[in-house]
Amino acid sequence: MTSVASSTVVHTRAPGKINVFLAVGDLQDDGYHELATAYQAVSLYEDVRARHADGFSVRFTSTTAGIDLSGVPVDDSNLAIKAARLLAAATGYAGGVALTIDKNVPVAGGMGGGSADAAATLLACDTLWNTGQSRDELLRLGAQLGADVPFALMGGTAVGTGRGDELSPALAQGQFQWVLALADFGLSTPAVYRELDEHRIRHLADINPVRQPRVDSGVLQALRAGDPARLADVMHNDLQAPALHLEPGLGAVLELGEQNGALAGVVSGSGPTVAFLAPDLDGALELQIALSAAKLAVVRATGPVHGARLLAD
Template identity: 50%
Template sequence: MTRTVRAKAPAKVNLQLTVGAPDADGYHPLVTVFQALDLWETVEATPREDGEIRLTLDVAAGAPVDASGVPLDASNLAWKAADLLARTYGITDGVDLHLVKGIPVAGGMAGGSADAAAALVACAEAWDTGASRAELAALAAQLGADVPFSLHGHTAVGLGRGDQLTPAMSHGEFHWVLATQSRGLSTPTVFAELDRRIGVREQAWSDFEVDREVMTALMSGDAVELGRCLTNDLEGPAISLMPRLGDVLDAADAADACGAIVSGSGPTVAALARSRQHALSIAAHLRASRTADAVVTASGPVTGTVLVQD
């Protein structure tokens, strides 16, 4: 009997994102600290006998997501994940993949990577591949730099292209306010802007190491201290491409956030709160400032990709 398997994967925020000079292949080595947040992408996988992969999608109720530009063909990361898994394990069945998107598209929060991770887990179960989590993680690294963390979740240090993960000790729960924009930013474009700024000496390469202050704040569960040491080398380039992000950061500061940062390559701005109630207050202030197209709250760290039972 054909059965539908459902898996979900979390959003991420980068607490530190340090970018090194590009290598011979044009890739920038990274030092990053990820935290998984309780916004989710859900993927439903239903095997089909004709060997085809087909995608459909919906937006989760109440989610600030414009999915109109999400491709439903072989360029989609979830499609690529299913195809890679099938080729690796000799699967001849196809699959219907239904995506339910709860993470902003092109928002620097790894929504596409979460789709890929959820598709790997759902398809592995639906096709009964017997793949271990370590084997799925190896496939995830072939799909994109953020996909392994989408599988892993919690809080982790990422090295290399961000895919070499080490769990990071973290105490307690952190509360975030996420200010999103209806227009996304292209990650390659933001990296190209960083390279341009450094080329004309508008910006310098950062010290390439894990920030000890970030790790100490995580271990102590101190949101105020963590907020003071949030760093992202891509923030300046993202703001230059979308100046409105500077207004969002200013509004978060005026709302007494512990700290605020452009998440990844943007354009989502993540503001850290002292408590859940404080997050609601910051969210109200950001909505009133009209600097973002949507504002949501989220908490972390949370688990990585998991199967969802009916």
């Protein structure tokens, strides 16, 4: 990667994501689920600034309405700190880093904000420390931190398989307009997956066995055509039902968006952020106004956008 070893501060940026399609396989013996997902990186970004330090630390700021930083850990359990320590261990770097992260992706919202922090941190520290990792090496390290981290490094639109970290770029034409309804609470990803497993056990007689999950071909065709109406018809998330079971109020949010012009709405990832696909920019603006009038915290975003990258302050 680019060397800026003499710089006092290195500034990187990585995007949040929407799972426009997510199929979840059965629970495996290793405690994980096999996934098939279509990711799209969207224009909500985490900005990381890295400075030389003896130890490892992180602090957070945000100017985005609806972002609650109170529950974000700043100790070694934080994914950005884990990313920095992992890179240091992998490269033999003996120093540390002081990280400042400006958050614009919802916290515990199913949009991969923590993964974007980790991706941007890997790139920032590699640049700050001059550890010379290739993009493939950063992707490999990112995969050790979580399924969404490699995609935050890659960006764009991609199909993820395995745990979601085995990525294949997908062609997406044009720009998709998203309106995101932010919840004032978080949802635990493990809790949502547990609810999915329990739901499948409860309804074992009524649900077909889950075979190899795969992304519907109609999703890839709609993305390739840049056609939001076609994409709306095939958007799907296996985690939506368990998220709605844990937080029934999300159902009213979905209904409200679709009553006010959204082509479709979907719980993003494990939730609770609800992503609405709009037909065009005018439709997105109208939907944003309607949801804001209903006292929801709402932001607009477009996709696809680039993955983690270095910025000049």
